[in-house]
Amino acid sequence: MTRLPLSLLVGGAITAAYLAAALTSRVWTPADPTAMNIARRLAPPGEAGFLGTDQIGRDVASILMAGAWTSLGIAAVAVALGAALGTAAGLAAAAMGGRAERAVMSLNAVMFAFPPILSAILLGALLGPGGGTAILAIGLFMIPVFARIARGAALPVWARDYVAAARMAGKGRARITLEHVLPNISGQIVVQLAIQTGLAILAEAGLSFLGMGVPPPSPSWGRMLSEAQTWIGTAPHLVLAPGLAIAGAVLGLNLLGDGLRDLTDPRRDHSA
């Protein structure tokens, strides 16, 4: 029995807690996250509810829980989209080489030129703002990220003896990719899934802060922060709570990713 890395345990626990909060919010929250109560507006934590109330008297803890569902959901779907298409493109580039590989990598460079906020502005012009636009904007940026990683990890595998043996045995490039290359790079892809989901949560928060995420009344951490800015002097708890929620989620996923990396690649120098 090998000892699990500490970062894996801590990151896994944080991530599990967020997942639990997001899933629970579908059936139960301390209060209705959309119920207004103007008489108890801007109440500090403890006075009304665990984390106080917002500018129209909604329970902050409940909005945070429901917001976890939005943030985690959009980030997860975007990363799944980017990881699937990006890994496929990276694997194909590594398998084909030559002109096809250069074409895939150039296409990558083009997509990399549009960070999520820019593509959201561009796609927002076409599709209007909303959850779907946010997923597309973040997911598209993830494609080149995963394509680079998949290609970088796949190229050394193609140089291995067992791949040469498989080729001599008459296996095609597609079959070798599926039977030998993909299993060998899956560890690195899983590590990136955790880390990139953290980045996607940051991107989603930024988009909804700008009003380009899910529309109200669906709760989102980014919009909570943009609404909180108006009340920053009178109700600082409204600024602190959603920011800590975002930072905690990203920290958890980053630690999880680091832990998974230590686990899947024991040769790596942990101090570097």
Added chain:
Amino acid sequence: MRRLKRIGRRLGGLAAVLTLASVVIFALIEAAPGDPALIMLGTGAQPDTLAALRAELGLDRPLALRYLDWIGGVLRGDLGMSYTYGTPVAELIVQRLAVTLPLTALATALAVAISLPLGTWAAHRPGGGVDGLATVFAQAGIAVPNFWIGLLLILGVALGLGAFPTGGFPGWDAGAGTAIHALVLPALALAIPQAAVLTRVTRAAVIEIASEDFIRTARAKGLTRGQALWRHTMPNALLPVVTMLGLQIPFLISGAVLVETVFNLPGIGTLAYNALAQRDLIVVQNVVLFFAVIVLASNAAVDALYAVLDPRLRGRR
């Protein structure tokens, strides 16, 4: 001669990628709903005035020609007229750059000023107190959204201490001191996540280079640890740091849009964002192209710099 050929191939690749990016931008904006002529004249416009304005704006010409018109204009520095501001888009971009360029430059300078000493010190004494601080900073810094750091700085420094303005930009006419004063907090908000990434990279690079044979040789010929660090380790460790600086540029640009919004700065990020809200699509189109050019050109520059900085890469490839 071979070097010239290599540079030529790189530039050709950059031009191809830029062209593709511009086609994507043009196609998306073309497909977007919203007739510029209708937006300019309002919904009560007469059909014949509309048609006349469309012809004047060149909107009735074939798509491919209009794309070429646009690119031709871009190459001459003519980006068209903004529908809402009534000023040339190129002029708007230049005006707004007077905020965004100093903001991002100040943020990069702050990020380097924090991360280089912190990362180097941490690597010099691994496992020490500074190393622990650097590790915590690196983990926390990449997890916090920069716009939230901005809000915290407004809360703590601007409102709490009253040391800096909560937002807005007085313009460079108010004096360089006043203008830079207004950019300090936004730049700090933008710098902290960058500094976290760079601290991690610096620390890892210094540790890796310090264990190489040429550093042992340097120590063996009598250099102290500090001398070896300054003369041999640092110049080599800067390579990955510079690369990461280049790779961070897309995030610096995205971050600028958010931080400018938080601090209500009239920068190029808020220009793009407001233009989308007002459906001033010609501004959106050109600003996004402008950003894409910067990202792609800086990536190419990092590649080129890499070849110059690392003698082992010279003549290869």
